[in-house]
Amino acid sequence: MxxxxxxxxxxxxxxxxxxxxxxxxxxxxxxxxxxxxxxxxxxxxxxxxxxxxxxxxxASKSVLFEELLRHGVGLLTASLREAAERTVGDGGSKVDALDAMIRAGLVFIDRYPAFTQLYVAELWRTNRAWQSTLMVVRQQAVAVVEGVLRDGVANGEFSEEIDVPLTAAALVGMVLVAALDWKSFQPERSLDDVHAALSRLLQGRVSGCR
Amino acid sequence: MxxxxxxxxxxxxxxxxxxxxxxxxxxxxxxxxxxxxxxxxxxxxxxxxxxxxxxxxxASKSVLFEELLRHGVGLLTASLREAAERTVGDGGSKVDALDAMIRAGLVFIDRYPAFTQLYVAELWRTNRAWQSTLMVVRQQAVAVVEGVLRDGVANGEFSEEIDVPLTAAALVGMVLVAALDWKSFQPERSLDDVHAALSRLLQGRVSGCR
DNA sequence: ACATTTGAACTGACTGGTCAGTGCAAAAGT
DNA sequence: ACTTTTGCACTGACCAGTCAGTTCAAATGT
Missing domain, CATH: 1.10.10.60 (Homeodomain-like)
Structure with missing residues (x-):
């Protein structure tokens, strides 16, 4: 040791x-x-x-970048998975699990803002060597969210009408963009503030229920 | 003429x-x-x-790019403003207005995917010459959403607890990322499909009401 | 204790290629 | 007549990648 x-x-x-x-x-x-x-x-x-x-x-500039991507991505997925598991699978409600993952995402972006920025900037490019690496990462992250959504549907907790892949992507995007905006344009806000706002949006307390 | x-x-x-x-x-x-x-x-x-x-x-490569940005940005703001005005201000509910803006965003991205892609990739960069041009656009777009949210709060239609700027940013991000994902990874989906999924998320019918 | 060897890690000047931007005479369009 | 476009050769800066040489700490020898 x-x-x-x-x-x-x-x-x-x-x-x-x-x-x-x-x-x-x-x-x-x-x-x-x-x-x-x-x-x-x-x-x-x-x-x-x-x-x-x-x-x-x-070996090269590109290889440095690709290994950097893999390195950062490992941190992110570990963080997300840990959050999903921490809110125990079957006991707690799935909304709580989603909420925990939102927070995990925010904590990650708070800690590694540059990596997140870089990731978003490169993700939707085409014809790049490291495209596949990025897609794998995206798929891992989105898959965790999709899993929770599917569990919730099976559960009866979420409506059966929801489109799981699209909703998962939208949720990831919501957190990503809100967090980048937070860091870039309102950095004085606290993480709890941002989390509360997103949580409210998730639970439909903006417009859904009164 | x-x-x-x-x-x-x-x-x-x-x-x-x-x-x-x-x-x-x-x-x-x-x-x-x-x-x-x-x-x-x-x-x-x-x-x-x-x-x-x-x-x-x-005059130069950078100037070409900057004028390109201004050009595309004109199209975007016109599109958003038009959508906001089409759903008449006081008569209809504010959720409908938000919904219409989501659709307008999707239509724009559907028509100019490359511009959107480029915009997202450049928006959160720092130390770039054209940063301010990009920020202006962002501010305009978010401001329209913020206006609708504020009206809805005054209205009693939305909870007073919501954080207007953060929620607006999150909504814009939701549409942006969901749409880019749609174009990149599930291009066979129809616009209506994507719109329906986002609409459901907006109205809290995923998790909020039972 | 001290000298010597080894090799992984590091250095920085150098090379070969790429690319933004120029210059200009001739051609094409209106 | 004029504006606009073409084609193409050229320059100078910049940059990814190379390589012969240096450093140093640990291993080995005496």
Whole structure:
């Protein structure tokens, strides 16, 4: 368990540290400027590392980006899945599960705003090498929501009329855009504020029931 | 009103036609690849025009893009405003007004998917020259929704607890993301399908009332 | 204790290609 | 007559990716 010893997985501690620095530098720069407008020199400089080091650690600029995507996506899905499971599957209501996932999404975006920004900017592009990586991620995230919705329908808790895939996508979008807007245009709001507003929208207390 | 006559603004009909061709070529290419990854040669080729013509009509690649943005944005705001006005202000319920705006949004995205894609990809970027242009558009769109929400609250139709700016942003995001998802991942669905699903979500018939 | 070797990690100057933007004479359109 | 477009050669900046050489910590030798 000694963290400085040669651990399994082939990556030395030093190497892992530089990769991490490169991820952090790349994610903010690409979120700000986009992939093509960001140069490898910039990434290296911001990471405090020589350009050659980038290529020692990653086969190419695209590969760096793809691994960065996978890295961030792992964090997101883990976070979502954990939230769905925390609100115990069969005991609690499914609305509560959705609500918990909304909060998990907000917490994630709060912690990794640059990654989210970058993700949204690249998701709907076509003809890009890493398209499939992005789709996989999207599918994982949406699938968790879809699962909860389906359970709720089977449950009788949700109407049978709802279109599960479309509704799941809309919910994800709602959280995504509301959160990006929050971070960009009203950063002073608290997470609880934003969560409360979305929660109310979800539960139809805006217009549905009186 | 003769469209072929020398209209105001100094642009001849021929010139206007090439500018239009360049807009159309640029919008799809930039939506697919992003601004930096799209070359002027590509744009010229797709528009069926010589490279020199691009520079005869626009001062630079960035200027072309900025004017393209302004052009598309004009279409969007006109479309939204028209939708808001069509559902007469005081007579109908505000939910209906929201519903009509959702449909207007979907129709717009259906007609100009590339522009929407490009818009979303660029909106949350920082440190870009055309940021302010994009923000203005966002503000206009969200403001229309906010107005309807506020009217509904004054009306008694919506709960007084709702957070107007946040809810407006969330609604816009819901439509935006659901529509982009529709176009990218389930293009066979009809507009009515998508509209119905979003409508149901809006009216809280997913989870709210039993 | 100290010297020597090893090799993974890192460096930064350099290369080859790409691309925004220019210049201009001839052609086409109105 | 004039505006607009064409075609194409050219420049200069910029940038992804390479590679010969350096650093340093741990392993090995004495």
């Amino acid at each position: 000694d963290s400085s010893s040669t651990t399994s997985g082939g990556g030395s501690a030093r190497r892992e540290a530089t990769r991490q620095k490169l991820y952090e530098a790349a994610v903010t720069l690409i979120a700000e400027q986009g992939f093509s407008a960001t140069t490898v020199d910039e990434i290296a400089e911001r990471a405090g590392v020589a350009k050659g080091t980038v290529y020692y650690n990653f | 003769d469209s072929s006559s020398t209209t105001s603004g100094g642009g001849s009909a021929r010139r206007e036609a090439t500018r239009q061709k360049l807009y159309e070529a640029a919008v799809t290419l930039i939506a697919e690849q992003g601004f930096s990854a799209t070359t002027v040669d590509e744009i010229a080729e797709r528009a069926g025009v010589a490279k020199g013509t691009v520079y005869y009509n626009f």
